[in-house]
Amino acid sequence: xxxxxxxxxxxxxxxxxxxxxxxxxxxxxxxxxxxxxxxxxxxxxxxxxxxxxxxxxxxxxxxxxxxxxxxxxxxxxxxxxxxxxxxxxxxxxxxxxxxxxxxxxxxxxxxxxxxxxxxxxxxxxxxxxxxxxxxxxxxxxxxxxxxxxxxxxxxxxxxxxxxxxxxxxxxxxxxxxxxxxxxxxxxxxxxxxxxxxxxxxxxxxxxxxxxxxxxxxxxxxxxxxxxxxxxxxxxxxxxxxxxxxxxxxxxxxxxxxxxxxxxxxxxxxxxxxxxxxxxxxxxxxxxxxxxxxxxxxxxxxxxxxxxxxxxxxxxxxxxxxxxxxxxx
Amino acid sequence: xxxxxxxxxxxxxxxxxxxxxxxxxxxxxxxxxxxxxxxxxxxxxxxxxxxxxxxxxxxxxxxxxxxxxxxxxxxxxxxxxxxxxxxxxxxxxxxxxxxxxxxxxxxxxxxxxxxxxxxxxxxxxxxxxxxxxxxxxxxxxxxxxxxxxxxxxxxxxxxxxxxxxxxxxxxxxxxxxxxxxxxxxxxxxxxxxxxxxxxxxxxxxxxxxxxxxxxxxxxxxxxxxxxxxxxxxxxxxxxxxxxxxxxxxxxxxxxxxxxxxxxxxxxxxxxxxxxxxxxxxxxxxxxxxxxxxxxxxxxxxxxxxxxx
Numbered sequence: 001x002x003x004x005x006x007x008x009x010x011x012x013x014x015x016x017x018x019x020x021x022x023x024x025x026x027x028x029x030x031x032x033x034x035x036x037x038x039x040x041x042x043x044x045x046x047x048x049x050x051x052x053x054x055x056x057x058x059x060x061x062x063x064x065x066x067x068x069x070x071x072x073x074x075x076x077x078x079x080x081x082x083x084x085x086x087x088x089x090x091x092x093x094x095x096x097x098x099x100x101x102x103x104x105x106x107x108x109x110x111x112x113x114x115x116x117x118x119x120x121x122x123x124x125x126x127x128x129x130x131x132x133x134x135x136x137x138x139x140x141x142x143x144x145x146x147x148x149x150x151x152x153x154x155x156x157x158x159x160x161x162x163x164x165x166x167x168x169x170x171x172x173x174x175x176x177x178x179x180x181x182x183x184x185x186x187x188x189x190x191x192x193x194x195x196x197x198x199x200x201x202x203x204x205x206x207x208x209x210x211x212x213x214x215x216x217x218x219x220x221x222x223x224x225x226x227x228x229x230x231x232x233x234x235x236x237x238x239x240x241x242x243x244x245x246x247x248x249x250x251x252x253x254x255x256x257x258x259x260x261x262x263x264x265x266x267x268x269x270x271x272x273x274x275x276x277x278x279x280x281x282x283x284x285x286x287x288x289x290x291x292x293x294x295x296x297x298x299x300x301x302x303x304x305x306x307x308x309x310x311x312x313x314x315x316x317x318x319x320x321x322x323x324x325x326x327x328x
Numbered sequence: 329x330x331x332x333x334x335x336x337x338x339x340x341x342x343x344x345x346x347x348x349x350x351x352x353x354x355x356x357x358x359x360x361x362x363x364x365x366x367x368x369x370x371x372x373x374x375x376x377x378x379x380x381x382x383x384x385x386x387x388x389x390x391x392x393x394x395x396x397x398x399x400x401x402x403x404x405x406x407x408x409x410x411x412x413x414x415x416x417x418x419x420x421x422x423x424x425x426x427x428x429x430x431x432x433x434x435x436x437x438x439x440x441x442x443x444x445x446x447x448x449x450x451x452x453x454x455x456x457x458x459x460x461x462x463x464x465x466x467x468x469x470x471x472x473x474x475x476x477x478x479x480x481x482x483x484x485x486x487x488x489x490x491x492x493x494x495x496x497x498x499x500x501x502x503x504x505x506x507x508x509x510x511x512x513x514x515x516x517x518x519x520x521x522x523x524x525x526x527x528x529x530x531x532x533x534x535x536x537x538x539x540x541x542x543x544x545x546x547x548x549x550x551x552x553x554x555x556x557x558x559x560x561x562x563x564x565x566x567x568x569x570x571x572x573x574x575x576x577x578x579x580x581x582x583x584x585x586x587x588x589x590x591x592x593x594x595x596x597x598x599x600x601x602x603x604x605x606x607x608x609x610x611x612x613x614x615x616x617x618x619x620x621x622x623x624x625x626x627x628x629x630x631x632x633x634x635x636x
Binding site: 037059061063064066068069071072073074075076077078079080081082084099100102103104107108109110 | 393435436437444445446447448449451452453454455456457458459460461462463464466467469485486489490492493496
């Protein structure tokens, strides 16, 4: 577990979509390695892959609205030494082309990188069809696959570069809407290792993606109530940082997880798998509760689906209460 | 390098491969006999005549790539790879056994030499082949890519995404061979899902189309040469075949899609194939004869009966 304290406080944070981090990460990778190629499925600007396309037009390949072939072809490109990034919305790259991801890419353990744009309900007005809420569940069950869900622009850029330089299949999830940038170039990011952004002893919030910023805000507010809440950023969903999670369970005695994703099979489930098999402590899982998304304003949707700061604060109070009652 | 074997020797090899397939399947007790026998001649023509390969150095950079998109007929590929020298022929009898490298469907990470990618879920191999072909084009490399597909497999929509994309990128280094045995698990192609007319579909996607008899080595070899000579577009060879080819009671029967012969059926099949082997001549390259324990006794008698 890397400790790197971050305070949000009254700072006015700039908001940038995490997808821009993906696009800028691709450009940086493109400069570092001529074998990096990017594949698009007619969503090149909305995944921010157009940044790479503009920088390296000869290394961008359009596959039309045909994600199954794009994923299989990525497998083929990797077999001749290319490092292909499949770039489309998460619902398509992990949904429509899931079997290609499973059998061609993961079963063959190919060096293919899969981007999943439009993660979560914060996609907003486009509604449920385009809000990826299942990708973490359906990717983390695939052997050989690394699954990453970074928290803001800078971390998405770092994560994109990191998976591009790691051998083997990797999936990266990112979002559409501008979100607060609270890390910077220097914030540590190590694949497979959680980062503790805030120390605390009463409870740990383990958050991923857009929920990390909210977790920090919630923790700071709870401090005023006299609660000491640790905030841990779980950016690598798989392989999961077992040691880091056990340390949180041991040191704070209860855990709240927070993700902009279905509760079933997602990051909270992954954490629970570690907790119940090692050191069972009370847990609350914040996520989408077995529903599809809706159209609406991104921020209003986050509140509507129970992903707001107040929901996190409630969950922390509940779980600490359960801890005090001996886990009941 | 190309093996460039002549038609006569190709026939001998194909007969040996069919014998190997029957023996592998009877020992495994499961597997796909019908399609393995229909695709045999296609794979023999590719490996023993046309493709640039180096079996002792399977990852040779200059090699041509073969993707068995219809992964369920891997017994035929496994036998061809063994007889071409990629791995020891004795290992063929480990088909579908725990701890072996010959998975029920081809598995890249089991490490069997010559398996480029895992296949078995239909409709993906042709996309992989297209990706390889595109990658080779980017690097201006001369290697060729072959994708062997089933006709039933062409029901998968993903196949047509790949066909469209190969036409779009003018992948003339890609050849697709359709093992057109006209049967799929549930029956005739036209009854399960009418795929025809097939040629016109490929033409519409800007492909070159060659039709041939998939059991005639002269036609197969000529078609592969024509495909290689075609520039500016990918080529599909629609090879008319007979499911179960070479074993009379298996031929053209959908029920033999996913079935292995029982010991008595295997002996009956081998009798026909041994007779054929005596007719076309025993291939001198087959230094090891498989002796599946399940039919050890019967095989001994059979060897005596057909000994020269």
